[in-house]
Amino acid sequence: MSNAPCNVVILGSTGSIGKQALEVADxxxxxxxxxxxxxxxxxxxxxxxxxxxxxxxxxVGKPDSYQPLKSRLRGxxxxxxxxxxxxxxxxxxxxxxxxxxxxxxxGILPTLAAIRRSRRIALANKETLVAAGDMVMxxxxxxxxxIIPVDSEHSAIFQCLAGEAAHLKNLxxxxxxxxFRDFTQQExxxxxxxxxxxxxxxxxxxxxxxxxxxxxxxxxxVIEAHxxxxxxxxxxxxxxxxxxxxxxMVELVDGAFLGHLGVADMRxxxxxxxxxxxxxxxxxxxxxFNQIGAIHFQRPDLQRFPLLGVAYExxxxxxxxxAVMNAANETAVHKFLAGQIGFLDxxxxxxxxxxxxxxxxxxxxxxxxxxxxxARAYCCELAEKGL
Ligand code: MG
Numbered sequence: 414m415s416n417a418p419c420n421v422v423i424l425g426s427t428g429s430i431g432k433q434a435l436e437v438a439d440x441x442x443x444x445x446x447x448x449x450x451x452x453x454x455x456x457x458x459x460x461x462x463x464x465x466x467x468x469x470x471x472x473v474g475k476p477d478s479y480q481p482l483k484s485r486l487r488g489x490x491x492x493x494x495x496x497x498x499x500x501x502x503x504x505x506x507x508x509x510x511x512x513x514x515x516x517x518x519x520g521i522l523p524t525l526a527a528i529r530r531s532r533r534i535a536l537a538n539k540e541t542l543v544a545a546g547d548m549v550m551x552x553x554x555x556x557x558x559x560i561i562p563v564d565s566e567h568s569a570i571f572q573c574l575a576g577e578a579a580h581l582k583n584l585x586x587x588x589x590x591x592x593f594r595d596f597t598q599q600e601x602x603x604x605x606x607x608x609x610x611x612x613x614x615x616x617x618x619x620x621x622x623x624x625x626x627x628x629x630x631x632x633x634x635v636i637e638a639h640x641x642x643x644x645x646x647x648x649x650x651x652x653x654x655x656x657x658x659x660x661x662m663v664e665l666v667d668g669a670f671l672g673h674l675g676v677a678d679m680r681x682x683x684x685x686x687x688x689x690x691x692x693x694x695x696x697x698x699x700x701x702f703n704q705i706g707a708i709h710f711q712r713p714d715l716q717r718f719p720l721l722g723v724a725y726e727x728x729x730x731x732x733x734x735x736a737v738m739n740a741a742n743e744t745a746v747h748k749f750l751a752g753q754i755g756f757l758d759x760x761x762x763x764x765x766x767x768x769x770x771x772x773x774x775x776x777x778x779x780x781x782x783x784x785x786x787x788a789r790a791y792c793c794e795l796a797e798k799g800l
Contacts, residue, residue, distance in 0.1 A: 418442075420507055421687060422449035424472075424499060424523055425514035427458045429618045430537045430563065430683060434512050435462065437684045441693055449502045451515070451523075454478040460485045470505060472498035474519065500526035510687060512563070513538040516620050517743055518736070518785055521545050521778075528558040535686035537563035539621075539633045540743075544736035545781050546640030560641065561686040565615075566634050567641055568682035569660035569673030574642065577665060584644055585662040585670070586634055587654040588713065589614045591626040594655060598717055604756035606749065614657040614677045623746045627759055628713060632724020636735050639728055646729050651721065653711040658700065676700055720760050727767065732774040733784040734767065740788035741766035748796050758796070765800065766792050 421438065425431045431452070438445040451472035452459050463471050463486055470491040473482050479494035486492060493501050496519065503511045504526035511527040512535040513520050520538030527534055528549065536542070541549055553560050562568050566586050574581065592611050593601060609626045610619055617625070624630035635649050660682075662672040675681055678697040685692065715722040720742070727738040745759040754762070766788050773780045 418444055418446040419509045419687065420448040421445050422451075422468075422502055422505070422508050422511045422527075423447060423514065424451045424503060424511065424520065425516065425537075426450040426462055427452040427455040428514055428516060429616065430514035430679060431512070433680050434514065434683050434687070435466070437680055437687060438466075440696065441684075441688075444693065445687060448508060449505065451499050451502055453515070456482045456485070463490055469507070470502050472502040474499060474515070496522055499523040503527040503532070504530045508532055510535055512683075512687070513541065514563070516540075516618060518544050518740065518782075521549075521781075524549065525552060525778075528553050528556050531556045531558045534558060534560045535563050535683070536560050537683075537686075539564070539630075539637055540739050542637040542640045543633050543739045544785065545778065546636065546735070547731075548778065548781075550640050550643075561689050562637075562641055563679075563682050563686045564634060564637070565677070565679065565682050566661040567637060568685055570638065570642060570663055572673050572685070573661070573663040573671040577663065577671065578642075580665045580667070581642075581644065581648075581663055582666050583648045583650055583664040584638055584642065585650045585652060585664060586631060586638060587657070587659050587661050588628065588631040588651055589625065589657045590653040590655055590711075590713075591628065591630075593626055593717075594653065596717070601717060601757055602755070606752060609749070609756060613655070615679070617679075619750055620743070620746055623749060623759070624742070626756075627720045628718035629720040629724060629742050629759075629763075631713070632721045632728075633739065635721075635724055636728040646725055651713050653713050654708065655711075656705070656708045658705060658708050674700060720763060723760070723764060723767065730772060732772040733776045733780055734770065734772050736776070736781045737770045737784050737788040738763060738767055740785040741792045744789045744792040745796070748793075754796055762792050762795055765795055 447466040449470045454475040472493045476494045483492045503523035510533040514537040518540040524541045657677045659672045727734040741763045745762040748754045
């Protein structure tokens with residue numbers, strides 16, 4: 414263990430994961446130095462963060478926000494913009510770890526930029542692996558860039574698999590089931606945006622909270638797990654576990670199950686991805702098993718929550734299909750959040766876009782971005798026509 418602090422870049426510093434990562438950095442100033450920050454267009458918050466952490470570089474995703482940000486940042490902090498700016502930040506000199514916590518497929522190129530410089534990737538962005546998993550994992554291997562998952566389920570599996578990968582039988586991803594776990598099909602038709610944003614266990618951003626409610630989040634996690642741990646889809650199981658006490662499990666060939674337990678506090682997996690292989694103290698609460706009493710398990714219902722099954726299928730087919738699914742879902746969720754479509758329309762639209770796509774089996778990055786753009790446009794077109 415070296416005494417020099419680890420230089421960390423946070424992509425998505427104004428989002429839920431990014432802010433909690435800054436809390437982790439605050440708790441261990443001797444261990445982590447924030448050297449770069451990036452956000453989409455939250456200029457006020459970026460200015461406050463830059464004044465506090467004094468990073469060498471700040472990037473803003475929306476080019477329109479460059480001038481407002483630049484004019485308000487004092488000192489010698491370099492300001493960049495757009496996807497190029499985020500790539501410059503992620504692939505910069507004097508960077509040890511890049512936390513990729515932006516939401517959406519915008520995370521792909523900066524992640525690749527960091528991988529090409531052999532940086533450690535603390536990966537909180539699902540779309541990178543869902544849309545471009547084969548490419549990202551093989552490039553990471555080529556450049557020996559460690560990818561440490563931040564998502565609680567994958568962090569759990571990563572930890573349980575330490576030294577046990579050769580004995581693995583199945584992965585078990587746990588799912589809270591979201592706020593509508595026990596809703597009937599009829600009740601699901603009346604779901605509002607406010608209802609979907611009330612996650613029972615985890616504090617997260619709006620896109621992922623809606624994905625938890627449709628179970629698409631678990632579907633994306635199944636595809637991520639396939640890439641991260643190189644496990645075929647038939648050996649990745651999902652179980653609803655409403656208390657979120659077990660964050661996921663590995664089943665070993667001798668019948669042993671190893672699970673990762675803890676409170677539902679994202680600061681734990683964020684900190685672990687930054688400190689790995691060390692462990693540092695955390696202010697997260699402990700678990701009191703004497704108080705928990707009971708925990709429950711239940712099979713996911715693919716009739717009411719079809720997107721989980723859709724994701725398994727898209728993952729099995731592979732090629733460009735997961736990228737299309739992800740782009741259609743992202744578009745549909747944003748339309749739902751904007752009040753333009755109903756909750757059940759999300760799955761309907763995603764399925765229609767997938768049906769219309771001709772899969773490219775071994776896509777290049779250009780193919781992935783092309784189908785991503787097509788899927789978004791087609792999803793909007795279908796939504797506008799009310800199809
Ligand atoms: Mg998760």
